[in-house]
Amino acid sequence: MTATTVDELLTRELRAEHTSLIDATGREFDHHWLCTTAWKSGNFLRHSGVREDVTVGIVGENPLSLLAFFGTTLLEGTSRFDPPTDLTEVDDFRALVAPVHKLESDTYDLPRGAQRVGYGAKPEEPDIHHFDAGVWTENPAFPPLDIDPERTILTDGERTVSHRGILEAASDVVDEYDLEAEDRVVVRAPFSKPETIAAGVLAPLIADGVIVLTGDGSENETTVDRGTYAVSSEPVPESTRIDPEDVTIP
Numbered sequence: 001m002t003a004t005t006v007d008e009l010l011t012r013e014l015r016a017e018h019t020s021l022i023d024a025t026g027r028e029f030d031h032h033w034l035c036t037t038a039w040k041s042g043n044f045l046r047h048s049g050v051r052e053d054v055t056v057g058i059v060g061e062n063p064l065s066l067l068a069f070f071g072t073t074l075l076e077g078t079s080r081f082d083p084p085t086d087l088t089e090v091d092d093f094r095a096l097v098a099p100v101h102k103l104e105s106d107t108y109d110l111p112r113g114a115q116r117v118g119y120g121a122k123p124e125e126p127d128i129h130h131f132d133a134g135v136w137t138e139n140p141a142f143p144p145l146d147i148d149p150e151r152t153i154l155t156d157g158e159r160t161v162s163h164r165g166i167l168e169a170a171s172d173v174v175d176e177y178d179l180e181a182e183d184r185v186v187v188r189a190p191f192s193k194p195e196t197i198a199a200g201v202l203a204p205l206i207a208d209g210v211i212v213l214t215g216d217g218s219e220n221e222t223t224v225d226r227g228t229y230a231v232s233s234e235p236v237p238e239s240t241r242i243d244p245e246d247v248t249i250p
Helices: 031-046 063-074 100-104 131-136 163-177 194-206
Strands: 019-022 028-030 055-058 078-081 093-099 115-119 128-130 152-155 160-162 184-187 210-213 221-225 229-232 240-242
Touching: 019 031, 028 031, 031 063, 031 131, 055 063, 063 078, 063 093, 063 115, 063 131, 063 210, 093 100, 100 115, 100 128, 115 131, 128 131, 152 163, 160 163, 163 194, 184 194, 194 210
Parallel strands: 019 210, 055 078, 055 093, 078 152, 093 115, 115 128, 184 210, 229 240
Antiparallel strands: 019 028, 152 160, 184 221, 221 229
């Protein structure tokens, strides 16, 4: 499919029963769930002040961190995966989404007014918003969007990436490696690299494939598995390798 902004991959018309996501435990989520829960995530994060032109830090590589990314995207914010622990000098930093235990241990220093959004165990501290519980109770609908394709969607702290740029890179991966519906893309590269999001998350969504998350792994590779394909910085046995370094984001 052709899309110029990431929200176009999550529209009501695209809700379907085919599997779009598999987590590290093997649990499967269909595209209807992914779309609806992304909208709910956006609605929840709105209560934490997330809006256009703010930055949201996201810690983790799992379905909830991915939902935080999509929710931030729908609100026209900028996501920064694996942010530094000192965020006091980050311009327009609005919220940090992270495991509750990391927020309660004061691992991160936030600027005044920034919100802490925790997932996992129920927070003991009242000023930590519980992402899991909040998302599931939110409205499963989202107002129509008109996002500028040049709006920033991701930053790694040194560079920024637009909707148009990351989708062009993802589409190039789909075309070059002939990704098709039901192809499995197993993500092992860190989300902090925009190329991982392009090849490991958005490319399979464009192709109606399956994002497979392996947890918070540190291996620098993403695997595409149909017959078997692999996106990896190193050779993967019995796989066609796609090196993340070859993914170019305009």
